[in-house]
Amino acid sequence: MRKPTIKDVAARAQVSLKTVSRVINDETGVHASTRERVQRAVAALGYRPDASARSVRTGQSYAIGLLYDNPNPYYVIAMQSGVLSVCRQTGYGLQIHPCDASSPTLADEIVQLVKHARLAGIVLAPPMSERQPLVDELVANGVRLVRIVSSTTDPQGGSACVYVDDRDAAYDITEHLIQLGHQRIGFLWGGKSHGSSWERHKGYEDALRDYGIALDPDLVVEGDYSFDDGFRGARRLLALPQPPTAIFGSNDEIAAGVLAAARSGGLNVPYDLSIAGFEDSPFSKQSWPPLTTAKQATEEIARHAARRLLHDIREEPDAPAPNEGFSPELVVRGSTAPPRPKG
Structure with a gap:
């Protein structure tokens, strides 16, 4: 079976191609009932926008990157799932890229990655996200990014972030x-x-x-x-x-x-x-x-980081999105108990 196209979505929703495009790109100015009709058609047909084709057609980039250096596979999988869910909702592609945080040429490597892969921006995970000189160099080279950092309070100033207490x-x-x-x-x-x-x-x-x-x-x-x-x-x-x-x-x-x-x-x-x-x-x-x-909530943290990045990339007209914070919650299970009495 062939993949559904934007024309199929427009025909099913009984709207123009332009209206479908505006809904997929989450643009304003589409009536709520029309937007809902298009979204139902997208879901029914299983339509997925082709990010590379959109980039060629519009001259804009419709892909973002997730960059990480972490030995914990469960953390990495949760991060990928969170960012990918937002990309699927908004029609963006995702490039997942492991990095060597100790590389002395890391900033240049990331800049070249963003340029050659035509990424609109990146979600930068720890520990790279917590190295201010690296972040400053990326921003100076025009890389749009959102950091995920460990902090007790909102690290105001500098680039956008999601912080975890x-x-x-x-x-x-x-x-x-x-x-x-x-x-x-x-x-x-x-x-x-x-x-x-x-x-x-x-x-x-x-x-x-x-x-x-x-x-x-x-x-x-x-x-x-x-x-x-x-x-x-x-x-x-x-x-x-x-x-x-x-x-x-x-x-x-x-x-x-x-x-x-x-x-x-x-x-x-x-x-x-x-x-x-x-x-x-x-x-x-x-x-x-x-x-x-x-x-x-690693997956939710990643979702918030991706949403914040796309908010900045699309230069949405409302006020800048605030940095968001998360506080992990204690979960008591069977591995802890009072110590044995002595004697």
């Missing part, structure tokens, strides 16, 4: 463990190139301080956002003369590694060791016991 969520996780009765709480870092790692560690520190618990550097282990680093970090903590009774991993993949290390050492989770993660990825639900974590 990792610090407050990490505080809630640590407070939960303290209120269960844990005093020795280990912390496993994610990659230090990510602002989220620093914010989650700061939330951990703040909660300990507010509850009068001294920060023990032996209970803090550096690593990356990976299962293997969670396993290694947990083995190191559990070998201490006074091991922790709870461990907070900076994401669920790390926490799953902690769970594996606990099992390999014959520990009963949560009674011998409580474990908490962050992000509410499939790791947190599929493990046994399921992990206490912070629910981060």
